Amino acid sequence: MKKQTIVVLFVTILSSGCSSLGVEPWERDLLAKDEMSLSSSPVDNALDDHIYFSKEASSGGKGFGGGGCGCN
Amino acid sequence: MQLITNKKQDKKSMKKDNIKALLTLATTALLSGGAQAETPDEDSWEFDTAFLLYSEVDRVSAGEVILNATKTFQDEEILNLKLTVDALTGASANGAIAQPNVQTFSRPSGKGQYDVAAGETPLDDTFHDTRVQLNAQWTQPIASDYTASGGVHISKEYDYLSLGLNGNIAIDFNQKNTTLSIGASYFQDTFTPEGGIPKPFTSMLIGDGSVSWDDDDDDDYSQKPIGWAADFAQTRMGSEDNKTTTDLLLGFTQVINRQMIMQFNYSYSMVDGYLIDPFKIISVVNDGGLAQDNVYENRPDQRIKQSAYVQSMYHFDTTILDLSYRYMWDDWDIKSHTIDSRFRIPLGDGSYIQPHFRYYQQSAADFYAPYLMQSDFELQNKRPEFASADYRIGEMATYTLGLKYGMMVNNGHELSFRLEYYHQAPTDGGFDSPSVLASEELYPTIDAVIAQVTYSF
Numbered sequence: 001m002k003k004q005t006i007v008v009l010f011v012t013i014l015s016s017g018c019s020s021l022g023v024e025p026w027e028r029d030l031l032a033k034d035e036m037s038l039s040s041s042p043v044d045n046a047l048d049d050h051i052y053f054s055k056e057a058s059s060g061g062k063g064f065g066g067g068g069c070g071c072n
Numbered sequence: 073m074q075l076i077t078n079k080k081q082d083k084k085s086m087k088k089d090n091i092k093a094l095l096t097l098a099t100t101a102l103l104s105g106g107a108q109a110e111t112p113d114e115d116s117w118e119f120d121t122a123f124l125l126y127s128e129v130d131r132v133s134a135g136e137v138i139l140n141a142t143k144t145f146q147d148e149e150i151l152n153l154k155l156t157v158d159a160l161t162g163a164s165a166n167g168a169i170a171q172p173n174v175q176t177f178s179r180p181s182g183k184g185q186y187d188v189a190a191g192e193t194p195l196d197d198t199f200h201d202t203r204v205q206l207n208a209q210w211t212q213p214i215a216s217d218y219t220a221s222g223g224v225h226i227s228k229e230y231d232y233l234s235l236g237l238n239g240n241i242a243i244d245f246n247q248k249n250t251t252l253s254i255g256a257s258y259f260q261d262t263f264t265p266e267g268g269i270p271k272p273f274t275s276m277l278i279g280d281g282s283v284s285w286d287d288d289d290d291d292d293y294s295q296k297p298i299g300w301a302a303d304f305a306q307t308r309m310g311s312e313d314n315k316t317t318t319d320l321l322l323g324f325t326q327v328i329n330r331q332m333i334m335q336f337n338y339s340y341s342m343v344d345g346y347l348i349d350p351f352k353i354i355s356v357v358n359d360g361g362l363a364q365d366n367v368y369e370n371r372p373d374q375r376i377k378q379s380a381y382v383q384s385m386y387h388f389d390t391t392i393l394d395l396s397y398r399y400m401w402d403d404w405d406i407k408s409h410t411i412d413s414r415f416r417i418p419l420g421d422g423s424y425i426q427p428h429f430r431y432y433q434q435s436a437a438d439f440y441a442p443y444l445m446q447s448d449f450e451l452q453n454k455r456p457e458f459a460s461a462d463y464r465i466g467e468m469a470t471y472t473l474g475l476k477y478g479m480m481v482n483n484g485h486e487l488s489f490r491l492e493y494y495h496q497a498p499t500d501g502g503f504d505s506p507s508v509l510a511s512e513e514l515y516p517t518i519d520a521v522i523a524q525v526t527y528s529f
Contacts, residue, residue, distance in 0.1 A: 022249025022327045030331055030387040035416055035424075038325070038335050038383060040394070043122045043138050043526055044476075044490065046156070050136070051126060051522065055496065057434050057465045058408040060339050061381035061398040064238060064257040064319045069203060069227055 118142045122526040129519045132162035132199065149212040152223075156205040163195035167352040167461040168366050169443050170194070170512040175363065176278050180351045181267040182304040185278065193516050196351065203229040209238075217244040225259070234261045240321075253323040261315050265350040268308035272370030273455075276353050277304050307368075315345030331388070337381040347371045354461040355443040361509035364446050369460040371439065377402040392416040406465060408434035414476075422480030428492065430472040436501045437465040442514050445506075463515070467501035470494065474522070483529075490524040 023031070030036060039045055039062075049059065050069070059065035120140040127133040136158035143151045166177060168188075175188045179198060188194040209223035218241065225236035240255030263269075279300060324336040348371045356365040383396035398410040412430045419425060439458035448454040474492030481487050498515040505514060 021329070022246055023330050025247065027330045031327060031333055033387075035392055036333065036385050036387055038333065038385060040385075041526075043120045043140055044524070046138060046140075046154070047122065047124050047136060047524065050156075050158075051494070052432070055464060055494075056408070056432060056468070056470065057406050057437070058377075058379070058398070058400040058410065058432070060319065060321075060341060060377070061337060061379040061400065061410070062383065062396070064255070064321060065339065065341055065377070065379075069205075069229065069232065069234060 116143070118144075118528070120526060120528045122524055124522065124524040127521050128162070130163065131195065131518065132160060132164055134158055134160040147213070149210070152207070152209040152211070154205075154207040154209075156207075156227075157203070159200075159202045161200040163197035164199040164351070165463065166194050166196045167349075167369060168194040168355045168363065169357070169461070169509065169514055171355075171363050172508050172512070177353075177366065178276055178278060178304075179267070180265060182277070182301075183267075191512060193513065201229050201231070203227060203232075214241075217248070218242070219244075221255075231264050231266055232261065233264075234259055236260070238319075242323075249327040251323070251325040253321075253325070255319075255321040255323070257317075257319045257321075259317040261317070261345075262312055263314070263346060263350070264312040267304075267350075269310045269313050269346070270307055270350055270368040271309045272348065273367045273459075274307045276366045276368065277307055279303075313346035315343060315347060317344075318342045328384075332384060332386045334385075335381070335383040337379075339377075339379045339381070341377040341379075343375045343377070345373060347373060347375055349460070349462055352460060352462050354441065354459055356446050356449050357443045357506065357509070358446050359506060361506040361512075363443075367444075367449075369462065370458045371460055372404070372458055375402055375404055390418050404465070405438040406434055406436065408432065422478075422484075422486075424478050426476040426478070428472065428474035428476065428490075431469075432471070433469045434467065436467045440466045440501070442466070442500075442503050443509070463498045466498055466515075468496060468498045470496045472522075485527065485529040487528075488526045490522070490526070492522040494520040494522060496520075 034040060045062070049063075049065075053059040053065070054069070118141070120138070122136075122138045122140075124136045124138075125133070126136070136156065139155045141153045145151070168175065168177065170191055170193050173190050175194060176185055177188065177194060177196070178185050179196065186196065186198075205225070205227040207223060207225050209221060211219065211221040214220045221238075221240045221242075223238045225234070225238070227234040227236075236257060236259040238255065238257035240253060242251050242253040244251050277300075318341070320340045322338045325333065326336075327333050348369060350368070352369045353366040354369050355363040356367055357363050377400060379398055379400040381396065381398045383394070386393045386395070392415070394412075394414040394416070396410075396412045398408075398412075400406070400408045400410075410430070410432045412428075414426055414428050416424050416426045437460070439456060439460060440462070441456070441459050442461050444456070444459055448456070472492055472494045474490060476488055476490040478486055478488035496518040498517070500515055503514075505512070
């Protein structure tokens with residue numbers, strides 16, 4: 001039931017929401033900033049991923065989570 | 073109006089950075105007649121260098137260096153190269169539980185033993201490793217609104233080799249306000265642990281650890297291990313083993329408005345092969361909670377993980393909030409929640425501070441157990457098929473509190489410092505503590521400090 005709700009919500013956003021969301025090309029001043037990038041600090045992210053991959057049971061999600069070291 | 077070129081790229085952020093590149097293109101096109109417009113700094117390298125120190129109280133310490141180089145070519149092709157070197161040393165939990173008496177364990181190599189004091193969590197203090205990792209990633213537009221990316225990965229440790237490939241395609245539509253991406257990666261890892269691969273559920277050998285050889289005078293010129301070495305070899309089933317990891321990642325990015333962008337990811341990860349930690353044992357205790365034996369752990373040879381991830385970036389008047397949530401579940405029955413947030417506060421002159429808070433909570437794998445009961449373990453029909461006392465797959469909550477300070481130095485280079493505190497709190501997950509174990513600390517907390525310096529130029 002919970003999963004169905006999420007799927008319905010996702011499909012709704014995809015099919016209807018998107019067209020009314022977003023900005024015109026001249027409204028991208030803030031979005032174009034480096035610090036507004038979804039990965040604004042890739043080096044920090046890489047280091048954090050390695051730490052948490054070694055110390056916890058989860059990995060990935062933001063990017064690929066697999067393989068890479070014998071730390072887990 | 074600020075115009076930023078897209079240079080920072082790594083394999084985990086390519087989708088997002090593709091969007092950034094496209095945003096930059098769009099902005100550049102709009103401003104191309106304007107005096108303020110800068111042209112992207114083509115054909116030049118951009119570097120990020122970072123040094124990180126990770127240090128746990130009384131346990132592991134690690135140092136890690138990253139050199140990340142990105143070159144953007146005229147036609148928006150991007151080459152990213154990354155070198156990572158890390159070294160690790162210190163003490164790591166061997167999986168056994170604390171006892172009211174001194175315990176003796178063998179080193180994973182079989183050469184040497186160590187004692188653990190009464191009431192102490194058993195740690196093997198000879199843990200050390202050095203790792204070198206290389207990544208290369210190529211990203212380029214392949215058609216209007218289509219961006220493709222591919223990369224390779226190699227990581228080598230003393231006892232571990234990992235080779236990986238990845239590919240990704242991102243499609244923009246709705247005036248580039250929406251991006252769909254699909255990616256896949258494949259890793260092939262080979263583990264060659266010191267002392268070989270232990271047979272699951274065999275007892276860790278304790279005794280006279282001196283290696284002796286059959287060096288008699290029978291003229292066969294063969295040297296056969298006898299005594300300890302022969303007995304130790306009996307607990308091993310090979311010198312190396314492999315695992316493969318196949319990941320699929322579906323991404324959906326949506327610009328909400330001028331101040332907000334969101335990302336939704338679904339990932340599916342299949343890990344096959346040797347998923348056991350060969351250095352981990354589990355205590356076998358009697359009804360009174362006293363350890364009678366320590367046996368090597370055993371895990372299934374497949375794990376399927378899935379996760380749903382959502383992230384939003386929100387630009388307030390001057391500050392920026394980066395907020396994300398991940399729900400992960402797998403067929404080992406581990407479920408986890410991760411909330412991560414960063415809040416960037418500009419201080420003027422390009423400098424900023426950025427508080428960081430992360431909270432993580434996981435449930436235990438269905439075969440996790442802090443110890444095994446001897447009465448069950450010795451009966452074939454009651455012995456569990458798999459068991460591991462590795463606290464990292466047990467019930468646990470962790471949090472991270474951190475602060476980053478960044479400043480602009482000469483020529484727009486950025487220098488930043490990050491200091492974080494990481495706390496792990498394993499919990500009992502409903503397991504009893506029979507008799508003597510009631511007074512032992514079975515779920516010790518771990519505290520670590522993370523310090524990092526980054527210089528980008």
